[in-house]
Amino acid sequence: MEQKKQNPTAENETLIVSRRIQRVSLHLAPVPRPLHEHDTQEQLGLFPCARLAKLEVETEKLSLYMRGKYRDIQEKIYEYFHARPELQTPLEISKDDHRELCWRQMYGLIKEAGIRPLKYVVEDPGKYFAIVEAAGAVDISLGIKLGVQYSDGAIKWWIGNAAVHGKFASVFAKLMLPAHDAKGVSDMGVHAFIVPIRDLKTHQALPGIEIHDCGHKVGLNGVDNGALRFTSVRIPRDNLLNRFGDVSRDGKYTSSLPTINKRFAATLGELVGGRVALASSSTSVLKIANAIAIRYSLLRQQFGPPKQPEVSILDYQSQQHKLMPMLASTYAFHFATSYLVEIYSQMKTTHVEQLVGDVHTLSAGLKAYVTSYTAKSLSVCREACGGHGYAAVNRFGILRNDHDIFQTFEGDNTVLLQQVAADLLKQYKQKFQGGTLAVTWNYLRESMNTYLSQPNPVTARWEGTEHLRDPKFQLDAFRYRTSRLLQSAAVRLRKHSKTLGGFGAWNRCLNHLLTLAESHIESVILAKFIETVEKCPDASTRAALKLVCDLYALNQIWNDIGTYRNVDYVAPNKAKAIHKLTDYLSFQVRNIAKELVDAFDLPNHVTRAPIAMQSEAYAQYTQYVGF
Structure with a gap:
């Protein structure tokens, strides 16, 4: 029997409106998780093992x-x-x-x-x-x-403080002294000088000095970048920064370092502080972005099982996949850059030549790796917060623009990674010439002797959780990849140099060399993370850090699983187990994500993004836009 179509009654309309208001209110005032959380977890398709009690983190x-x-x-x-x-x-x-x-x-x-x-x-x-x-x-x-403000990295273009506020510049130039030979002068190499650039009273540029404003930039517009040009500028002898070389009143030169190259290396060594600062500061930016995106993802609710409250978007596996490995990487970078600051401080007080070399390479590698990762992650965080992430008040755009230059200044990241690769190859060559390896490369001694042998077919199939979460397996995998890349890079360079010459061979192998450098830096990062976990005195804190470290390690292995599969280091069943365990660890880290972010100790007035407030986030945000 044909039924007539009926228009909704007033009662039905009221019910629809009421339900809609209830749904909207769930976004504005998140409700507690349901009492029967296991049932909800099943409907969300979570792993049975994910029902385990979450870690207690102080x-x-x-x-x-x-x-x-x-x-x-x-x-x-x-x-x-x-x-x-x-x-x-x-x-x-x-x-x-x-x-x-x-x-x-x-x-x-x-x-x-x-x-x-x-x-x-x-x-x-x-x-x-x-x-x-x-x-x-x-x-x-x-x-x-x-x-x-304190000298590191001053160059002719893009000098911070030059356009408006600066009164002095640190200038690197050759020191030329009178000589009693046909040349008339003697080149003592590059030294650093303090050069006044503006009159202290009038603030006008001094004679022979041109100052130009670099203008409006993509970001960092609070910094007055400028360009300097010097024409026949004379300065007193006392303006020589004389830690590594000095000139007496009668024109005699003295130095504790015997050659121009050693003096130049020591002088440049003072500039690595800029790279150390950028690696550390970039990690700080990543912490802020993590805090905003994760706090928002915990508060924001969207859809859910039938007849159940809507769930936080961080409960979705796709959101966990975006943000939880990033949170793990942030922790890894924090401990790696803290280690870099530590050895940089040692270098500044001891001036041990080997330590100078280690800091030079590690600062170049970490600066390049961390700033590149953070630049990409800022876009991921913005996207993870949807339309609200696009609002300027929620800071992703400002952070992204201000941070973008980190990839370029104090050394272009591609160039810095080549420095790391060059040092690796230098150490590789010295090893086979009977030389000793610097501290940074000690692991290569063992890896090149053992890891490069044929992978163990039994170990390649081990897929138990205990094995995959074993720090030795994780670190061995990272170091095996680096050692294999190093050996193959050396072979390829030797082969191509016969026909292309040194420059041509390097260019032919450039992508391979960049991958090698990144692999080495990842090995150092993981090693420091594992060491930090093992040293942690508090059991609950150590358990939380171990979980985060495992996610970092296994996610990195999974991201490059093709390399391990191609050489049978990881069998298909083991690769599948790594993927499954990575997803599980992401969920477990999600369970303590709030505590992990809160441990960054970034108060609301520092993060400043309304969607990242730890309480009443939506109320503040809606008030900001005028509701």
Whole structure:
């Protein structure tokens, strides 16, 4: 019997509206998880093993273990700017106003807060980098301005503070002395000089010095980048920075270093601080992006099983896949860059030649690897937050623009990775000539003797969770890949150099060499992460870090599973087990994601994104846009 179509009654319309309001209210005021969470987990398609109780993490202990002795000075910086709202950078600000504000921020930090970074550059570099990291969390321009304020990385173009505020420049130039030979002069090599560029009273450029403004930039407009040109500028003898070489009043040159090359290397060694700062600061930017994206993903609810409250978008496997390995990498980078700061500080006090070489290579590699990773991750975080991630107030655009130049200054990342590859090949050659390996490369001694043998067909099939989460398996896998890439790169370069010459062979193998450098840096990162986990004194904190470390290691192995499969290092069944375990670990890390992010110790007035507030996030956001 044919039924007539009926229009919805007023009662039905009311019911529809009521349900819609209820759905909207779930977004605005997230409800607690249902009592029967296991049932919901089944409907979401989670692993049965994922129903295990989540780890108990004490955020305070984890934060103390991560941030250590510099936590107090960072909190002092956060509190100073929180108490001075007029010094906080607004969303919309012109280039000139941003430069002036950045100057007042720096002046206030030094004069009012009493935080003087300059004295720590030599006395305690770790404290200096902690100050720069905290200042960069307030405004990345401020962090950079504090860095370029003290000389590192000054070049003719893009000199920080040159366009407006700078009064002196550190200039690298050849030191030429009179000589009693046909040449008339003697070249003592490149040295550093302090050169006044502006009159201290009038602030005008001094004679022979041209200063040009680099103009509006993609980001970091609080930093007044400029270009300098010198024409017959004369400076006093006392302006020579004479740590590595000096000239007496009668024109005699003295140095503790016997050759031009050694003096040049020592002088350049002072510049690695810029790379150390960028690796550390880039990790800080990644922490802020993680905090915003993960806090939002925990609060934002979307869909869910029938007749159940909507679930947090971080419960979706796709969102976990985007953000949880990134969170694990952030932790890995934190400990790796902390180690870099530690050995840089040792280098500054001891000037041991071998340590100088280690710091030079590791700072180049970590700066390149971390800044490239962070640049990509900022876009992933923005996308993970949907349309709200596109709002300027939620900071992803500002962070992305300000951070983008990190990939270029203090050395282009592609060039820096080539330096790492070149040093690896140098160490490889020395090993076979009977030389000793520097500290950074010690693992290659064992790996080149054992890892390059035919993979064990039994081990290649082990797929148990205990084996896959064994730090030895993880580190061996990372080092095996690096050793194999190093050996094959050496063979390929030797082969191509016969027909193409050295430059042509290097260019032919360039992509291979970049992969080699990245593989080595990943090995160092994992080694430091494992070491940090093993040293952690608190059991619950150690368990949380072990979980995060396992996710970092296995996710990296899975991302390059083709390399391991091609040489039968990992059998098909083992590859499948690694993939499955990586998904499971992502879920387990999701369970403690809030605690892991909270351990970054970034208060709301530092993250500043309304969607990342730890309470009443949507209320603040909707109020911001005018509701």
